[in-house]
Amino acid sequence: MARPPTPPPIVIPNCIMVALHWTDASGSFSNVIHGNLTAVGPVNPSLPETLFSAFKANAGISAWLSTHVSTAVSFVGVSVKDMRAGNNPTYQSSGVAAPGGAAGAQVPLQAAIVVTHRTAQSGRAFRGRTYLGGGVVTDMASPKLWSGTTGTAAVAALNGMQTVMTSNQIPMVIAQQHLLAGTTHAGAALPDRPAGVVPITGFDIANPRIDSQRRRLGR
DSSP states (O other): OOOOBOOSSOOOTTEEEEEEEEEETTEEEEEEEEEEOOOSSOOOTTHHHHHHHHHHHOHHHHHHHHHHSBTTOEEEEEEEEEOSSTTOOEEEOOSOOEEOOBOSOBOOTTEEEEEEEEOSSOSGGGOEEEEEOOOBGGGBSSSSBBOHHHHHHHHHHHHHHHHHHHHTTOOEEEEEOOBOOEEOTTOOEEOOBOOEEEEOOEEEOSOOBOEEOGGGGOO
């Protein structure tokens, strides 16, 4: 069988989890990113508020928010968790929410544009994705595709997140959970993969299709 993950709690050396939280009248969703955390000691509880303020002030993120996020959607906060040991607390920001500024009909909550995270290595284990939601119908080039302008702005928003994370000494990474040894579908052996982080080198739109995150619909 494929390599199974170790049971929780998930522990990843030199890793911090950062979640950006969004909400509208029908529900909420989050974007989870990870950073390389090498500072000694526990996370400062004020870090979520520091990041939240910096995210809102960043040019790429604020442009995404004001031009491509519906007025019905708000960026409501940030939470962080130190992944270097099990069962560490999650800290939350407490600042004022930032509403979207894009007028017009909102797309369904599960509809998203996908920004791909690239590293210096290839393969599924060495890339990631962020599903940006809360968009508006005018950002669609067709019933299946987002416009090129929307894609460019989405990449700029992720570059903005990377800038903020780097300036706070937690540059963005791909987080790799520990996987136990297993086998491929053909029966070939797959070795144990230790937990770790891989630096992100860039972002792009691999496919401009209107993608979906079904979990954002709830149960």
